[in-house]
Amino acid sequence: MRVFLLLVAFELSWAQYNPNTKPGRTSIVHLFEWRWADIALECERYLAPNGFGGVQISPPNENLVVTNPWRPWWERYQPISYKLCSRSGNENEFKDMVTRCNNVGVYIYVDAVVNHMCGAAAGSGTHSTCGSYFNSETHDFPAVPYSGWDFNDWKCKTGSGEIENYGDPYQVRDCRLVSLLDLALEKDYVRSKVAEYMNHLIDIGVAGFRIDASKHMWPGDMKAFLDKLKNLRTTWFAEGTRPFIFQEVIDLGGEPIKASDYYGNGRVTEFKYGAKLGTVIRKWSGEKMAYLKNWGEGWGFMPSDKAVVFVDNHDNQRGHGAGGSAILTFWDSRQYKMAVGFMLAHPYGFTRVMSSFRWPRYFENGKDINDWVGPPSNGDGSTKSVTINPDTTCGNDWVCEHRWRQIRNMVIFRNVVDGQPFTNWWDNNSNQVAFGRGNKGFIVFNNDDWNMSETLQTGLPAGTYCDVISGQKEGNGCSGIKIQVNGDGTAYFQISNSAEDPFVAIHVDAKL
Ligand SMILES: *[C@@H]1O[C@H](CO)[C@@H](O)[C@H](O)[C@H]1NC(C)=O
Numbered sequence: 001m002r003v004f005l006l007l008v009a010f011e012l013s014w015a016q017y018n019p020n021t022k023p024g025r026t027s028i029v030h031l032f033e034w035r036w037a038d039i040a041l042e043c044e045r046y047l048a049p050n051g052f053g054g055v056q057i058s059p060p061n062e063n064l065v066v067t068n069p070w071r072p073w074w075e076r077y078q079p080i081s082y083k084l085c086s087r088s089g090n091e092n093e094f095k096d097m098v099t100r101c102n103n104v105g106v107y108i109y110v111d112a113v114v115n116h117m118c119g120a121a122a123g124s125g126t127h128s129t130c131g132s133y134f135n136s137e138t139h140d141f142p143a144v145p146y147s148g149w150d151f152n153d154w155k156c157k158t159g160s161g162e163i164e165n166y167g168d169p170y171q172v173r174d175c176r177l178v179s180l181l182d183l184a185l186e187k188d189y190v191r192s193k194v195a196e197y198m199n200h201l202i203d204i205g206v207a208g209f210r211i212d213a214s215k216h217m218w219p220g221d222m223k224a225f226l227d228k229l230k231n232l233r234t235t236w237f238a239e240g241t242r243p244f245i246f247q248e249v250i251d252l253g254g255e256p257i258k259a260s261d262y263y264g265n266g267r268v269t270e271f272k273y274g275a276k277l278g279t280v281i282r283k284w285s286g287e288k289m290a291y292l293k294n295w296g297e298g299w300g301f302m303p304s305d306k307a308v309v310f311v312d313n314h315d316n317q318r319g320h321g322a323g324g325s326a327i328l329t330f331w332d333s334r335q336y337k338m339a340v341g342f343m344l345a346h347p348y349g350f351t352r353v354m355s356s357f358r359w360p361r362y363f364e365n366g367k368d369i370n371d372w373v374g375p376p377s378n379g380d381g382s383t384k385s386v387t388i389n390p391d392t393t394c395g396n397d398w399v400c401e402h403r404w405r406q407i408r409n410m411v412i413f414r415n416v417v418d419g420q421p422f423t424n425w426w427d428n429n430s431n432q433v434a435f436g437r438g439n440k441g442f443i444v445f446n447n448d449d450w451n452m453s454e455t456l457q458t459g460l461p462a463g464t465y466c467d468v469i470s471g472q473k474e475g476n477g478c479s480g481i482k483i484q485v486n487g488d489g490t491a492y493f494q495i496s497n498s499a500e501d502p503f504v505a506i507h508v509d510a511k512l
């Protein structure tokens with residue numbers, strides 16, 4: 001009996017850390033600002049066939065409409081109600097997306113904005129995505145409903161009512177983040193409304209949540225609403241499956257609030273990951289790829305089984321959030337592909353791939369003054385659909401990094417090497433490095449300013465392999481470089497430092 005109880009406790013405590021992706025699918029992609037109708041199509045035509053495990057979607061609930069004169073992406077982080085009604089689509093379109101994606105084994109992860117409502121200066125009226133009335137001065141959100149009693153103003157001790165000092169955890173949790181009206185999550189009523197919203201999404205069939213601005217909520221308050229969540233729908237998930245939870249906590253060190261404060265609730269976004277990897281690939285601050293030998297916990301990161309990792313996200317790809325100019329994005333495509341390739345080959349953390357829209361980036365005094373620009377949109381403010389070009393890239397200014405051959409093939413690489421140990425590390429004490437994943441895959445990088453020519457131990461069975469970076473296996477042929485692995489597991493790699501992509505990756509599913 002005692003043993004049985006311990007086992008149950010273990011399973012329950014482990015549950016919300018499990019991404020719930022189908023076995024053999026190891027990454028999710030953030031389709032930032034995509035419409036539900038486009039995501040449904042993408043699940044069926046691209047994500048399922050290429051082994052993606054899920055999609056992080058933009059916040060689906062009703063939000064403030066900001067016109068200054070064009071609509072910023074960040075308006076979606078200013079909730080007005082929990083109606084499923086946004087620029088991405090209405091509730092019916094949302095349900096259709098979840099059903100169609102789930103049916104092809106690609107699960108949906110909702111960006112849940114529950115720390116706050118809209119900004120204090122939003123005014124009053126019905127300028128919201130579903131036309132619900134609100135009044136930010138009186139703190140009235142009748143479509144939830146929330147009223148003045150449901151906000152933290154009485155609890156915040158700063159003169160401005162704003163977070164003024166990140167060294168004070170009380171301010172960070174109880175005051176307004178950039179003027180956003182801070183919900184009183186110590187109240188059971190507020191916790192119940194948040195849980196009701198999230199349970200509605202679970203009823204529709206979502207697999208988990210990214211919880212926005214978690215750093216600005218008390219971990220205990222979060223636990224209280226998370227404990228109210230239902231198990232996932234048995235139409236698609238095993239009986240007793242808990243929603244996957246990952247919390248947005250920016251912890252680059254040096255503040256009293258730590259990512260570890262949140263481990264009890266679920267996984268946490270590891271922001272050190274992209275900031276450090278960008279610095280290494282850019283070779284800034286004396287960093288070099290040889291130092292990646294002990295990448296992961298060895299770099300002061302959180303435990304791998306608590307981490308959600310990414311090279312960039314929708315905030316720091318435009319200078320918001322954390323990491324500054326070290327963050328690599330699609331704008332630096334050559335280095336970006338190397339960074340994402342490294343991330344997907346390395347066993348540390350649960351991986352999220354970014355998929356962006358292009359915006360008219362324009363720097364003044366080192367700051368992108370167009371960092372607010374929203375998704376590609378029509379004259380009436382509606383979001384443009386994602387068109388697909390004959391060469392499989394996306395149109396209408398959708399970048400679709402997840403469709404770049406190098407990135408998509410590394411998502412597949414990660415699936416193939418899933419569960420295999422980190423093996424056969426090699427480096428030249430500079431920026432040429434290589435490592436394997438057991439006897440399933442091997443990857444080699446040349447980020448030095450000179451050519452590389454080395455025979456390395458791959459750990460792979462003998463044979464001819466197709467490099468999945470320069471091309472891929474097509475039928476019995478290979479559209480990229482061929483790599484010959486000898487009987488003793490060694491192979492010769494030659495990588496020009498001026499190659500379009502100065503890295504090579506091979507795995508057992510791309511053996512000819
Ligand atoms: C890096 O590797 C190359 C050969 O691939 C070698 O010529 C070079 O000296 C190495 N650099 C260092 C610092 O060891």
Ligand SMILES: *[C@@H]1O[C@H](CO)[C@@H](O)[C@H](O)[C@H]1NC(C)=O
Nearest residue numbers: 450451452494495496497498
């Ligand atoms: C590096 O390799 C490329 C491609 O093989 C070649 O064109 C180039 O001349 C080489 N550079 C040096 C310095 O050997």
